[in-house]
Amino acid sequence: xxxxxxxxxxxxxxxxxxxxxxxxxxxxxTVFVRTPSKLADMDLHNVSVLQGDALNALDVKKAMDGQxxxxxxxxxxxxxxxxxxxxxLKETSVKRIIWITGMGIHHEIKGIRGVMLNxxxxxxxxxxxxxxxxxxxxxVYTLLRCPMIQDGDNERYYLAKEGEQPRNKNIDRAGxxxxxxxxICDPSLGSNESLSITN
Numbered sequence: 001x002x003x004x005x006x007x008x009x010x011x012x013x014x015x016x017x018x019x020x021x022x023x024x025x026x027x028x029x030t031v032f033v034r035t036p037s038k039l040a041d042m043d044l045h046n047v048s049v050l051q052g053d054a055l056n057a058l059d060v061k062k063a064m065d066g067q068x069x070x071x072x073x074x075x076x077x078x079x080x081x082x083x084x085x086x087x088x089l090k091e092t093s094v095k096r097i098i099w100i101t102g103m104g105i106h107h108e109i110k111g112i113r114g115v116m117l118n119x120x121x122x123x124x125x126x127x128x129x130x131x132x133x134x135x136x137x138x139x140v141y142t143l144l145r146c147p148m149i150q151d152g153d154n155e156r157y158y159l160a161k162e163g164e165q166p167r168n169k170n171i172d173r174a175g176x177x178x179x180x181x182x183x184i185c186d187p188s189l190g191s192n193e194s195l196s197i198t199n
Contacts, residue, residue, distance in 0.1 A: 002184055005030040005063060005094075007054055007081070008073035010038035013100065013149060013173045017071060018042055020177035027184060032063040060084040064092040071180055072099045072134075082130035086137040096140045096187065098180055101131040103145045103196055108162045113169075135194070142183060142190035144197050146171050152199075159195045168198035175199050 004021065008014045009031035021029050022043055030048040033039065039049065052059030055077060064070060064085070074081050085097070103109060104117025105128045121128060131143050145162075152172030157179050160166050179197055183189045 001026060001028045002069060003028045003030070003067045004069045004071065004184060005032055005050075005067040006071045006073070007032050007063075007085075008075070009033050010035060011073055011075065012151065013176055014073045015039075015042060016173035016177040017073060017180055018044075018047070020174070020181050021184075022047055024181060024184075027181075030063075030067065032059075054081040054084065057084045057087060061088040061092060064088050064094045067092070067094050069096045069098070069184055070094045070139075072097065073176075074100075077126070078130040079126040079133070082133040086133050089137055089139055094139060096142075097134055097137065098142045098144060098183055098190070099131060099134045100144050100146060100176065102127055103147045103166065105131055105145060106162060106194065108145075108194075108196075110165060131194075140187070140191055142192075143194040144176065144179065144190075145194060146176065146197055149173060149176070154199050156199060157197050158199070159190070159197055162194040162196075164196075166196040166198045171198050 004027050010033045021027050032050045036049050050063050104121050107118050109117050148170040153174045154172040155174045155178040157175035158167040
């Protein structure tokens with residue numbers, strides 16, 4: 001059984017990820033949240049719940065200890081969170097990180113859409129630095145660069161390497177969850193890559 005911890009489980013995308021992973025017998029899931037009560041409407045059978053704050057380095061280290069794979073669906077001060085995670089890697093058992101970020105962080109999208117995304121990326125430089133921190137952390141990483149994320153149950157997803165143009169302009173949260181589940185089952189999928197994900 002693979003030991004997986006999810007940071008950001010109580011967010012909109014995080015809940016889709018929990019829903020997908022909780023049914024997988026090969027996954028031992030732990031969720032790390034500031035407010036466990038936000039998961040009161042979730043089926044958490046066989047899920048361990050850890051309360052803590054990703055902005056607290058000690059909380060992060062304790063949460064990562066004993067885990068193999070870290071999934072991150074985080075918002076807010078993501079750079080501090082990424083730095084805490086990278087620092088904790090040296091003293092914990094996590095070897096793989098799958099990090100959700102935004103499309104356009106590396107100016108990889110061409111055309112009019114690329115111009116718009118580049119402007120957005122410039123306004124949020126901490127998201128770029130956070131993704132780069134994870135990529136340079138020493139863990140086997142995957143950056144999942146998402147366009148417009150929306151509620152929805154479409155699990156079909158398409159990945160494109162950095163430099164390739166994405167297939168679509170949006171992604172259902174269920175597609176992100178399915179992709180993460182597939183990467184847990186197949187360690188080679190997305191290994192040390194920055195990938196766009198769309199429906």
